Amino acid sequence: IPVELSNKYACFIPLCPLVASRSTGSLLFFFPKAARSLRRLCAAFNTFSLATAMSVSFALFWQQAATHSMQQYLWARIPGSHFCLKIGFLIDPLTLAMSILVTTVGISVMVYSDSYMCHDQGYARFYAYLSLFAASMLGLVFSPNLIQIYVFRELVGMCSYLLIGFWFARSSAANACQKAFVTNRIGDFGLLLGVSGVYWITGSFEIFELCDRFFELNNSGAINSVLANTVALLLFFGPVAKSAQFPLHVWLPDAMEGPTPISALIHAATMVAAGIFFIARIFNLISILPLAMYIISWVGGVTTLPGATLALAQKDLKRGLAYSTMSQLGYMVSASGIGASRSASFHLITHAYSKALSFLGSGSVIHSMEKVVGYSPTRSQNMFLMGGLRKHMPITGITFLSGTLSLCGIPPLSCFWSKDQIITESWLCSPYLGLTTSITAGLTAFYTSRIYLLTFEGNFRANQVNYIGFNTSFPSGNIITSWGGAQPQSPTTRTINNVASVLDIERGGVSEVANFVIPRPLQGDPIGGKEVQTRSERNLLYPRESNFFMVLPLIALAIPTIFAGLVGVDPIRRGAGLDLLFDWLISIRSFSEANKHLEILVEILTSSIPSLSLSLTGLIISFKIYGQTDIGTELPEKLVNKNLLDIFVSSVRNWSMNRGYVDYYYNIYFTRGLNLISRLVFLFDQWIVDGFISGTGVLSFFSGESLRRGGGGRITHYLFGLVIGFVLPVFLVVDFPIPPLP
Numbered sequence: 001i002p003v004e005l006s007n008k009y010a011c012f013i014p015l016c017p018l019v020a021s022r023s024t025g026s027l028l029f030f031f032p033k034a035a036r037s038l039r040r041l042c043a044a045f046n047t048f049s050l051a052t053a054m055s056v057s058f059a060l061f062w063q064q065a066a067t068h069s070m071q072q073y074l075w076a077r078i079p080g081s082h083f084c085l086k087i088g089f090l091i092d093p094l095t096l097a098m099s100i101l102v103t104t105v106g107i108s109v110m111v112y113s114d115s116y117m118c119h120d121q122g123y124a125r126f127y128a129y130l131s132l133f134a135a136s137m138l139g140l141v142f143s144p145n146l147i148q149i150y151v152f153r154e155l156v157g158m159c160s161y162l163l164i165g166f167w168f169a170r171s172s173a174a175n176a177c178q179k180a181f182v183t184n185r186i187g188d189f190g191l192l193l194g195v196s197g198v199y200w201i202t203g204s205f206e207i208f209e210l211c212d213r214f215f216e217l218n219n220s221g222a223i224n225s226v227l228a229n230t231v232a233l234l235l236f237f238g239p240v241a242k243s244a245q246f247p248l249h250v251w252l253p254d255a256m257e258g259p260t261p262i263s264a265l266i267h268a269a270t271m272v273a274a275g276i277f278f279i280a281r282i283f284n285l286i287s288i289l290p291l292a293m294y295i296i297s298w299v300g301g302v303t304t305l306p307g308a309t310l311a312l313a314q315k316d317l318k319r320g321l322a323y324s325t326m327s328q329l330g331y332m333v334s335a336s337g338i339g340a341s342r343s344a345s346f347h348l349i350t351h352a353y354s355k356a357l358s359f360l361g362s363g364s365v366i367h368s369m370e371k372v373v374g375y376s377p378t379r380s381q382n383m384f385l386m387g388g389l390r391k392h393m394p395i396t397g398i399t400f401l402s403g404t405l406s407l408c409g410i411p412p413l414s415c416f417w418s419k420d421q422i423i424t425e426s427w428l429c430s431p432y433l434g435l436t437t438s439i440t441a442g443l444t445a446f447y448t449s450r451i452y453l454l455t456f457e458g459n460f461r462a463n464q465v466n467y468i469g470f471n472t473s474f475p476s477g478n479i480i481t482s483w484g485g486a487q488p489q490s491p492t493t494r495t496i497n498n499v500a501s502v503l504d505i506e507r508g509g510v511s512e513v514a515n516f517v518i519p520r521p522l523q524g525d526p527i528g529g530k531e532v533q534t535r536s537e538r539n540l541l542y543p544r545e546s547n548f549f550m551v552l553p554l555i556a557l558a559i560p561t562i563f564a565g566l567v568g569v570d571p572i573r574r575g576a577g578l579d580l581l582f583d584w585l586i587s588i589r590s591f592s593e594a595n596k597h598l599e600i601l602v603e604i605l606t607s608s609i610p611s612l613s614l615s616l617t618g619l620i621i622s623f624k625i626y627g628q629t630d631i632g633t634e635l636p637e638k639l640v641n642k643n644l645l646d647i648f649v650s651s652v653r654n655w656s657m658n659r660g661y662v663d664y665y666y667n668i669y670f671t672r673g674l675n676l677i678s679r680l681v682f683l684f685d686q687w688i689v690d691g692f693i694s695g696t697g698v699l700s701f702f703s704g705e706s707l708r709r710g711g712g713g714r715i716t717h718y719l720f721g722l723v724i725g726f727v728l729p730v731f732l733v734v735d736f737p738i739p740p741l742p
Contacts, residue, residue: 014138020049021131054103090144098141108553133159145205164258176254183251187241194234211284232292239275256318260363297337304330308443313656340425347418354406357557361400368543383454390456399554408445414565445618453626
């Protein structure tokens with residue numbers, strides 16, 4: 001593509017999926033019957049449109065690799081003498097890397113969804129939403145100013161609302177999409193205040209222009225430091241909500257109520273990464289404010305470790321991966337706060353491919369499990385009903401293993417290189433952050449390998465449980481809140497009874513199924529539009545490998561999961577991940593350059609032995625506990641008899657299963673508090689405001705009635721009343737002299 005035509009071609013990247021979404025939506029609205037008959041054609045058209053955008057993204061990427069140029073194309077939307085708003089496109093390495101990420105993951109999800117959603121009545125609507133989300137996300141990454149970024153962020157939030165609540169007939173999905181929408185609006189309100197503050201200080205919305213002006217004003221002392229840090233933190237409020245940082249992370253696990261392809265696209269690869277992208281885009285502004293950087297780094301650090309601990313004992317396959325996403329996003333935010341923005345962007349890309357692969361693999365598992373245990377998320381997503389699936393689903397198992405090892409930080413898979421850079425930078429900046437990231441690396445290896453071992457290794461447990469006559473699900477004590485999802489119990493209301501049984505539950509033993517019972521549907525009882533089989537028939541069923549269109553995206557995503565990290569390692573300074581992404585592609589044909597890169601990789605591996613040892617330790621512990629053929633029918637006596645260890649394990653399990661009690665305290669102090677305030681406002685409006693107005697009306701009514709009845713029609717009476725009404729005030733006002741007494 002010629003250099004002078006780059007901006008022209010860049011317009012097609014967000015425009016192609018936008019046209020596809022609008023065409024599909026218009027067909028659904030005006031011709032619903034025709035849309036149902038042409039739904040496969042609509043899916044093909046949406047996929048082809050996104051493939052066109054991907055081709056243009058790759059073409060611009062290769063041009064960027066050759067020229068190292070940065071181009072910006074703007075035109076005036078609101079021209080004026082004092083205020084001028086421009087819209088356009090910004091093309092730089094960060095934009096193109098995100099564009100390739102969105103389009104490649106988006107195409108994989110669209111191909112995958114053709115089989116996953118083929119029996120759903122909203123098939124065509126699902127593809128219209130997918131294309132609209134892709135267009136919104138691509139518009140966001142190409143935005144050159146804050147106003148355009150904010151508009152596309154709102155579109156991304158709207159698409160997230162539509163996709164999480166795609167199965168809106170389910171109350172849990174409807175509540176989950178509302179929770180995600182409201183939580184993100186809180187962050188976006190802070191972002192809007194920050195955008196207004198930046199414009200008030202710099203007088204510009206253009207990112208590069210306002211960063212330069214902010215830098216000059218700050219160096220000259222023209223900006224109050226408190227105001228500058230406040231504005232920067234308000235801007236950071238948007239990424240806190242969008243990227244599920246503590247304390248606005250509560251929407252992410254509930255967002256798993258949407259279809260699994262949505263979890264792969266939005267909540268692993270793109271939407272949650274929009275916050276990290278925004279921090280990288282305005283990094284030149286916040287990097288000159290040490291206080292704001294310090295707070296950002298610790299928000300990420302506080303999110304990283306709790307996110308890992310919350311994933312330790314999850315039974316739901318998708319929620320375990322969701323908390324893993326929260327923890328890894330904390331890595332990226334923490335890296336941005338310590339100044340390693342390039343390492344954060346590098347980890348954003350490697351983690352996105354690895355986690356998208358894991359989510360699509362989990363969708364393949366859930367899709368097959370539904371044929372065995374019925375269409376119920378509490379059963380089809382319960383890892384303790386799985387096991388041994390690698391024998392029945394080899395391609396899904398192998399690709400899921402590659403994503404698991406990448407998330408664990410095992411070389412030479414992609415997440416190892418980016419995570420090692422962040423851990424190294426954290427130790428150089430702060431020993432406390434370094435310790436936090438290192439401990440999180442070990443925990444990540446433990447819970448991700450636990451997910452794999454419970455799902456794919458050992459023996460298939462669903463038929464065994466069905467044969468015994470028990471039913472495995474989540475604790476029946478969990479209450480569905482008005483937000484959706486399980487409401488955690490108070491830490492003081494949970495007591496430890498029979499700790500050995502608690503440990504056995506965590507191990508997936510038979511003692512678990514005696515506690516959690518949900519009635520099974522009768523034969524022929526449809527759930528979710530699918531016919532449920534009888535217990536005797538299910539005993540003979542085993543999961544099968546998914547079809548070609550679900551397996552192909554897994555294989556495609558496994559390639560960047562394995563190799564993406566190798567092209568992002570900087571041979572000169574290990575903090576600038578994206579620089580080598582272009583240099584490597586240019587010089588990879590040279591043998592001497594390849595040999596030089598190999599030496600650098602060996603050096604990096606040697607220096608990363610401490611962090612790698614923690615990951616291997618987590619892997620070994622997980623394999624020791626969950627790696628047996630028959631998982632956890634009973635525990636060794638020497639482990640059960642250690643009361644302190646029992647209490648610790650049960651506490652960790654309660655912490656994980658109750659979401660760290662954050663939702664519980666939110667429900668007490670915020671939800672109930674807002675309900676109380678709303679009730680008081682209602683009573684004030686009912687008795688004070690309405691009472692005053694109604695009382696005035698009643699008083700006027702009775703006054704009029706009394707005056708009406710007092711009027712007899714006699715003029716003499718009226719004149720007498722007039723005289724009395726005139727003379728009496730005169731006597732009251734005029735001070736007549738009183739003669740003295742004789």
